[in-house]
Amino acid sequence: MAKGMLVTVDSEGLQEELKAFDQRLRVMERMVERLNAKAGEGALTLGRKRARNEMNLVDALRKLLQNKTLSVTEITEQVQKIGYKTTSPNFRTIVNQTLINNPAFKRVARGRYTVKAGGAAKPTTRSRAAKARRKKKK
Numbered sequence: 001m002a003k004g005m006l007v008t009v010d011s012e013g014l015q016e017e018l019k020a021f022d023q024r025l026r027v028m029e030r031m032v033e034r035l036n037a038k039a040g041e042g043a044l045t046l047g048r049k050r051a052r053n054e055m056n057l058v059d060a061l062r063k064l065l066q067n068k069t070l071s072v073t074e075i076t077e078q079v080q081k082i083g084y085k086t087t088s089p090n091f092r093t094i095v096n097q098t099l100i101n102n103p104a105f106k107r108v109a110r111g112r113y114t115v116k117a118g119g120a121a122k123p124t125t126r127s128r129a130a131k132a133r134r135k136k137k138k
Helices: 011-041 057-065 072-081 091-101 125-137
Strands: 105-109 112-115
Touching: 057 072, 057 091, 057 112, 072 091, 091 105
Parallel strands: none
Antiparallel strands: 105 112
């Protein structure tokens, strides 16, 4: 467009465009209201929140299995009933791996576990190595 030229503006065209923008704005405002209502109900969450527990999984399992022998499935269900929170879709697998890898638990039969006598976990290899390094420094 050349400098100094006047542009003719079609006011009717602008009015129609303004109405269309106004309608789209109202639709978006309704969407925002719905999202805010859902957020108030807790339905809208951004990202995955990790559950917070008063005790770690090993301690919860020790407490549950005291003087009991249970299957992994029973342990998974009951540890959640006593208040252990998880958001994991694979919680049974996590419980199973904890029972296998932690020396505080004893495998009684296939898929059945209990707490070892005393229930105290032995230090892991990593912590024994760290203890040895600290001794050498002294």
